[in-house]
Every structure is written in structure tokens, then in C-alpha cells.
Amino acid sequence: xxxxxxxxxxxxxxxxxxxxxxxxxxxxxxxxxxxxxxxxxxxxxxxxxxxxxxxxxxxxxxxxxxxxxxxxxxxxxxxxxxxxxxxxxxxxxxxxxxxxxxxxxxxxxxxxxxxxxxxxxxxxxxxxxxxxxxxxxxxxxxxxxxxxxxxxxxxxxxxxxxxxxxxxxxxxxxxxxxxxxxxxxxxxxxxxxxxxxxxxxxxxxxxxxxxxxxxxxxxxxxxxxxxxxxxxxxxxxxxx
Amino acid sequence: xxxxxxxxxxxxxxxxxxxxxxxxxxxxxxxxxxxxxxxxxxxxxxxxxxxxxxxxxxxxxxxxxxxxxxxxxxxxxxxxxxxxxxxxxxxxxxxxxxxxxxxxxxxxxxxxxxxxxxxxxxxxxxxxxxxxxxxxxxxxxxxxxxxxxxxxxxxxxxxxxxxxxxxxxxxxxxxxxxxxxxxxxxxxxxxxxxxxxxxxxxxxxxxxxxxxxxxxxxxxxxxxxxxxxxxxxxxxxxxxxxxxxxxxxxxxxxxxxxxxxxxxxxxxxxxxxxxxxxxxxxxxxxxxxxxxxxxxxxxxxxxxxxxxxxxxxxxxxxxxxxxxxxxxxxxxxxxxxxxxxxxxxxxxxxxxxxxxxxxxxxxxxxxxxxxxxxxxxxxxxxxxxxxxxxxxxxxxxxxxxxxxxxxxxxxxxxxxxxxxxxxxxxxxxxxxxxxxxxxxxxxxxxxxxxxxxxxx
Numbered sequence: 001x002x003x004x005x006x007x008x009x010x011x012x013x014x015x016x017x018x019x020x021x022x023x024x025x026x027x028x029x030x031x032x033x034x035x036x037x038x039x040x041x042x043x044x045x046x047x048x049x050x051x052x053x054x055x056x057x058x059x060x061x062x063x064x065x066x067x068x069x070x071x072x073x074x075x076x077x078x079x080x081x082x083x084x085x086x087x088x089x090x091x092x093x094x095x096x097x098x099x100x101x102x103x104x105x106x107x108x109x110x111x112x113x114x115x116x117x118x119x120x121x122x123x124x125x126x127x128x129x130x131x132x133x134x135x136x137x138x139x140x141x142x143x144x145x146x147x148x149x150x151x152x153x154x155x156x157x158x159x160x161x162x163x164x165x166x167x168x169x170x171x172x173x174x175x176x177x178x179x180x181x182x183x184x185x186x187x188x189x190x191x192x193x194x195x196x197x198x199x200x201x202x203x204x205x206x207x208x209x210x211x212x213x214x215x216x217x218x219x220x221x222x223x224x225x226x227x228x229x230x231x232x233x234x235x236x237x238x239x240x
Numbered sequence: 241x242x243x244x245x246x247x248x249x250x251x252x253x254x255x256x257x258x259x260x261x262x263x264x265x266x267x268x269x270x271x272x273x274x275x276x277x278x279x280x281x282x283x284x285x286x287x288x289x290x291x292x293x294x295x296x297x298x299x300x301x302x303x304x305x306x307x308x309x310x311x312x313x314x315x316x317x318x319x320x321x322x323x324x325x326x327x328x329x330x331x332x333x334x335x336x337x338x339x340x341x342x343x344x345x346x347x348x349x350x351x352x353x354x355x356x357x358x359x360x361x362x363x364x365x366x367x368x369x370x371x372x373x374x375x376x377x378x379x380x381x382x383x384x385x386x387x388x389x390x391x392x393x394x395x396x397x398x399x400x401x402x403x404x405x406x407x408x409x410x411x412x413x414x415x416x417x418x419x420x421x422x423x424x425x426x427x428x429x430x431x432x433x434x435x436x437x438x439x440x441x442x443x444x445x446x447x448x449x450x451x452x453x454x455x456x457x458x459x460x461x462x463x464x465x466x467x468x469x470x471x472x473x474x475x476x477x478x479x480x481x482x483x484x485x486x487x488x489x490x491x492x493x494x495x496x497x498x499x500x501x502x503x504x505x506x507x508x509x510x511x512x513x514x515x516x517x518x519x520x521x522x523x524x525x526x527x528x529x530x531x532x533x534x535x536x537x538x539x540x541x542x543x544x545x546x547x548x549x550x551x552x553x554x555x556x557x558x559x560x561x562x563x564x565x566x567x568x569x570x571x572x573x574x575x576x577x578x579x580x581x582x583x584x585x586x587x588x589x590x591x592x593x594x595x596x597x598x599x600x601x602x603x604x605x606x607x608x609x610x611x612x613x614x615x616x617x618x619x620x621x622x623x624x625x626x627x628x629x630x631x632x633x634x635x636x637x638x639x640x641x642x643x644x645x646x647x648x649x650x651x652x653x654x655x656x657x658x659x660x661x662x663x664x665x666x667x668x669x670x671x672x673x674x675x676x677x678x679x680x681x682x683x684x685x686x687x688x689x690x691x692x693x694x695x696x
Contacts, residue, residue, distance in 0.1 A: 019390065023395075026389070030395050146391075
């Protein structure tokens, strides 16, 4: 992942923290995917599995933070290494939150199943946004492993699509609730699910921001897409 | 030894030459000594010059084409140069052979239908073949020396690598898998050497689907057979234990007969299906007049319609178009008859009494022909249409069982049509009726009265 250091122990420390992060990423990714699948199958076993993963994800967050503190204290990293460690810390937080959102989806799905009103609700309309959110998390982690800035920018761009889908879905839910007030409680569950999906997309977007930060050293948070593209382009063209 | 000898000789000759020149010039002893020294010096300069040439040649030797001889050298150095050159040539050949062999092994692994990933001691990807790239979405150049768990983050795989537990195959979903195109993989990891790993992946999507279908099929068959059996067992128990009036007995036996008929037709259909699957497809030498098929079909259909209608309800209005055809169709007459009758049977059973059913035989512009059955029944919702030909698939299970269906009719139709290179199209919408159309290709259709080609 990074160029060799004089101390090979330092290299292996960095690599190990990265590996831990990727392991946590794998857990969250599987959790999100399962939560989304549970929206089509509504199997309680699957939902419970989503809810159980939460504990392990939280545990990993703590472990990674501890490992990060040790590396910073021992090696006093600078430049790119420091950026990598800072970014890992932030990405961990984002992953944990994405896991929380998956947990929320699981809980709401459970309440929908238990209410028995699943069939009448427009759950199929969530599918596009949900699949997109799962794929963004997956691609954000891939981009981190490869430190691939181009892929990170693509993720940034596609998150907008999730936001658009979310707005459309909310409008649709409103019509459902107006037509038949009995669907309000299920509609609210679905609204929270849709919001959770939208948030997962946002976390993927945040992860991609930290990838640009590691590679180029520029903080692109809260920037517009165009601005980010310009910054990256500037960094890539070598000065004359 | 001769090389050393020749060097000594050349030195001595030069020294002697110097001495001779000095004495010829009439020099004293000192002059002669000076001559010897001058000879030795000349030799030294010459030798140095040769050494430089040799060093130069050594410097360039790796770039030299095989076979270019070293520059003019004295015999000792020439020998050394030749040996060096031979050694280098052999080394180059060895390296080439090794590279060739490596290349061959890699192409063999590349050609493997399984995904192959070779991991080094740190679990970094050292090499992977194209199939592995397709399975896991890897890039065979960019992802080299990347830790495998950074890209394949499936928790089962990460856990197995962390525990170094490679006993059993892992089943995981490919990162590229989507709802529309699922991709399930079986991954096996074999440790070798000192902590190195060899990872094999196999696409098991089709196998898993086939297994699921088999499970469903067995479950369905058992269910379909158990239902009438339960009814029969109930009646038998009643007959055994209760003294019954003659009338009740007859009624009960009649219903038992119905159930056993239902089981019989189910078993018949299953046998038909397995025969269709097990036998070779019918050839194109056996020709049957379409007209005979349609006449038989019409007679069967009217009988069935009358039977279902009973005394009070009106019969279906049955129209058969294309009876005047003189065309012939190639294939098994009994199979086609059964497929066509299954379609008409469905139409009659699902159309309310008095409804209209149109059976049509139509020649196509491309010299093929199509057989269609149009009914005025309740129609089929679009989400059911793609699954209608699945075994035991039922749109409304209570109704179709009550009407005496086995759930296998359309599967039989599909199989028969496939064996006759024909396709089945279903066109329907709720409350619009349904139209089932079988389209036969030109090779299986001919105008009537032709002699069989190649049958004499």
C-alpha cells in the first residue's frame, strides 16, 4: 500500500491496521448487503443476523482505534503515513455508522414483518437505491485498498443518484399515506429505511473523500464535485 | 601452460631483440642492459594495451550478439574470453528455457476453467488468472502484491485466512454478483511451500440453482401425491370403522375413485415428462397431416367441454380455424397431440361455460407455421407469465387443483415444443383472455402430398 520504510516493522504496523480496517469493512459490507436482501425476502433469520453483526462491528471499531493510537505513539508518523492513519480513523467511524444504519434497516424490517403489512407497501421502489448504496460501500473499500482516486470521484458522483431516488421515494410514500391513513405506520418504517439507505450512500461518499485526502493531501470535505475534480486534476499534472 | 609459455617467449624475444639492437649499435654493457629494459618496456606497453582491449570487451560482453568473437587478443586472454562467452551463452539459454517453462505453466493455469490466485507468505496476490479476475473483479496487473483480504472482504474468507483453517470449501457470493445476474463461488485454499497459498474458485451458480430446483420438485411431487392419499386414507378409515348406508358408501367410493384418478393422471404426467427428457428428440422423417391432428383435437375438446358443462351449463363455443390445411408436420404425432390437447384442455378448464375458444393453424410467411389457442377466460397477470411453464407452478393453486390440473401440463407442452424446435409464446392480460402460440420452424413443415425425402 505504501512505499517501503527504513523500519520494516513500521510497514507491517501500517499494513496490519489497514487489514483490520478492511476486515471491518468486509463485515459492514456484508451487513449492509444482508439488510438490503432482507427487504426482498423478509426472512427473520436474515434480519437477526444483521442485528447480531452490530456487536462485532462495534468491537472492531474500538480495536482499530487502539491500534492506531499505538502506531502514532510509537512511530510518530509524518506526511503520507500520518494522513493514512488519520484517514483510517475517520473511515472507521464512517463504517461503524454505516453499520448502524444497516442495523436500523434490520430493526425496521423486523417491525414491518411483524406488522404483516409488508405486501402492500412499495418496497420494490427502494431496490435501486439500496443496491446502489451497497455497491458504493463496496467500491469505496476497493478504492481505499487500491488508493484509486478516479474510483473515489465516481462514488462521489453516484451518491447524488441515491439522493434523487430518496426524494422520489418520499413523494411516493406521501401519496400512499394520503390515500390510506392505515398505511401510515408502515410508511414511516419505510421512510426510516429509505433514510438509512441514503445515509449509507453518504458514508460511502465520506470514505471516498478520505481516499483523495490520503493520496493528494487535500481536504475535499464539503467541496462541490467540480471543485474536487479540479483539485485532483491540478495534483495530477506535474508542475512545469 | 602453452599460453603462459607464449607470454614468456614474447617477453624474452623482445628483451633479446632490445639487447641485439643495442649491441648492433655498438653499445657497451650498460647500453645492452638499457636495450633489454627498453624491450621489456615495449612488451609491457603492448601487454597493457591488450589488457585494456580485453577489459573493454568484458565491459560490453552482455550486449554482444552470440557468435561475435572477442577482438584480437593474446592466446591466454582469448581463451578466457571464449570461456566467458560460452558460459554466458549457456546461462542465457538456461534463463530462456526457464522463462519458457514458466510461461507454459502460466498459460496452463490461465486456461483453467477455475479461478486461480497465488498468494505469497503475506497473503498478497502474486499472480491470478483471467477467470479469477472475472470471479472476483480483480485487475490482474494493478492488484498484484495487494493483500487478498483488502479486496476480497467476505467475512468467511477473512476468518478462514486468519485462523489458517483451510479444511473445507467456502461458499461465497462474488462481489460482482447482482440480483439480475447472481454469481456464487466455491473457494478452496491449499497451503504449500512455506506459508504460501493457492486459491481456487469455481462458479457454482448453476449447480446451486439446479439443486434448488430439484429440491423444489421433490417437495412438490410429494405434496401433490400426499394430498389425494390423505383423502383416500380418510375415506378408507371411515369405511372400515363406520357402518354406512348403501347410498353413502357409493358416494364415498365415487369420490375415492376421483382421488385415485387424480393420482393416476399425476403419475402419468410425470412419466410423460421423464420420457420426454430421457429420449432422443423425434427426427424429421415422420410426417403427420396437420388436419388429422386438428380433427382429433376438436373431437377430444368437444367431449371434454360437454363433460365439464354437465346438464345445465352451456358448452364452450369452440372454433377451429385452418382445418382445410393440407400441410404436414414432422415429429412425433402422439407427442404433438398431447401438447396441443394440453393447451386446449387449459383453455377449456379456465374459460367459464359459454366462453369462446379459438384454435388456429396458420402458415407463416417464412414457410413455418403456428398453432395457437385463444380463450376468453380471466387472463393471466404479467408476473406469472414467465413462470407458467415451471413444474407445479400455479397462479391460483386452489382453483387449478379443483379443476383437475396436475400442474405439469404446460411443462409437458414446453418440453414437446422444444423437442420439435418450436417456441411457445404466451400473450395475456387480466380479463383479456389468453393466447398460447406454438411456432414451428420451416424445416418441420411442408405442404401435403409430398414424397418423403430420403425415405425410399
